[in-house]
Each structure stands twice: as C-alpha cells, then as structure tokens.
Amino acid sequence: MQRKSFGKMxxxxxxxLERVGEWWSILIIRDALHGFTRFDxxxxxxxxxxxMLTRRLSALVDAGLLRRRRYSERPPRYEYILTEMGRDxxxxxxxxxxxxxxxxxxxxxxxxxxxxxxxxxxxxxxVDRRSGRPLxxxxxxxxxxxxxxxxxxxxYAMVAQKKPFAAxxxxxxxxxxx
Numbered sequence: 001m002q003r004k005s006f007g008k009m010x011x012x013x014x015x016x017l018e019r020v021g022e023w024w025s026i027l028i029i030r031d032a033l034h035g036f037t038r039f040d041x042x043x044x045x046x047x048x049x050x051x052m053l054t055r056r057l058s059a060l061v062d063a064g065l066l067r068r069r070r071y072s073e074r075p076p077r078y079e080y081i082l083t084e085m086g087r088d089x090x091x092x093x094x095x096x097x098x099x100x101x102x103x104x105x106x107x108x109x110x111x112x113x114x115x116x117x118x119x120x121x122x123x124x125x126x127v128d129r130r131s132g133r134p135l136x137x138x139x140x141x142x143x144x145x146x147x148x149x150x151x152x153x154x155x156y157a158m159v160a161q162k163k164p165f166a167a168x169x170x171x172x173x174x175x176x177x178x
Contacts, residue, residue: 010152019063020089024048024056026096029065029082029089037079038071065089091126098124 009015020026024046031045043053057080060066065086068078094113101109113122126135133139144156 010147010149019060019065022056022059024052025060026093028053028056028060029086030093032066032080032082032086033090033093037081039078039080042080060086094124095126 020029027046028042031042036042036045039050039053039057042048042057043050046053048056057066061068061080064083066080067083069081071077071079097111097113101111113124114120115122127133128135128140142156142159144153148156
C-alpha cells in the first residue's frame with residue numbers, strides 16, 4: 001500500500017511532513033545536528049538497519065536537508081552534511097525535545113539543553129521574532145496567507161468564527177467529573 005503524498009498540499013505542516021514525517025528522518029537530523037556525518041555513525045547511534053538508513057539518508061538528500069559529499073575514493077564513501085534547510089530544522093528539534101521532556105519523562109530529563117558557557121539548563125520557548133512575545137499566547141492565531149487557495153481561506157474563516165479550543169474545553173464538562 002502506497003502512502004499518500006503531502007508534498008503538494010497547501011498546508012506548510014503537511015509539506016514539512018512530506019520531507020521529515022518519518023521518525024527515522026527526524027532522528028537522523030537530530031544526530032546530524034550533533035555533528036554526525038557518516039553512515040556508520042548514524043547506524044551505530046540509531047541501531048537502524050542499513051537498508052532503512054540508506055533510504056532515509058537518500059530521502060533527506062532528495063528533500064534538500066542533507067547533501068552528500070565524498071570523503072573517500074577507494075572505496076567510495078560519502079558523508080552527509082546538513083544544508084541550510086537542514087540546520088533550520090533545529091528549532092523544531094528543540095521544541096520536540098522540550099515537549100518530550102515535559103510530557104513523556106515522568107522519571108525526569110535524560111537529556112538537557114544547557115547554556116554552553118554557564119551550563120545552566122535552558123527553558124526553550126517559541127517567540128515572535130518581532131515582538132519577543134511567546135507564541136503560545138491566545139493573541140496569535142493561524143490565518144490564510146497571501147498565497148492561500150479559496151478552500152484554505154474558507155477553512156480559516158470558519159476557524160475564526162469558532163471559540164478557541166481552551167475556552168471550549170473549560171466550558172465543556174468532562175465525563176465522569178462533576
């Protein structure tokens with residue numbers, strides 16, 4: 001069964017998932033951000049089958065997140081270097097790291113993000129570059145952009161007419177609770 005392609009969907013999240021939506025891809029990019037470049041480094045770190053790693057590396061090269069560079073002529077060997085697009089994925093990795101530590105590490109953090117100089121733990125937050133305000137405030141909403149199709153414009157017009165999710169949740173009784 002062939003999976004559906006998200007590459008031509010107008011949603012930027014869907015288009016991004018087309019490039020990195022497979023979990024091995026995200027873990028490969030994570031390791032590349034840590035400085036790994038060679039096939040054997042990725043394989044050892046991830047304990048991934050060679051054929052799967054070959055497919056994922058090729059897909060990341062095709063998507064423009066990595067580039068292949070030959071480092072040995074005999075035998076021919078390649079390393080995989082992050083492109084600018086690949087390096088731009090770092091905030092996504094940091095956000096996933098923070099979300100994972102917050103919600104899926106009841107035993108405590110096994111990995112921390114720290115200031116290199118002070119060694120103090122960072123508390124990542126996504127902010128608007130212009131105002132410096134955290135984007136999790138209810139003041140920021142998604143809306144149709146200038147290149148939006150009519151369907152996308154209708155969808156976001158419907159979204160704008162509805163109550164925010166947090167307001168709906170607080171006014172809706174939860175089953176089993178009084």
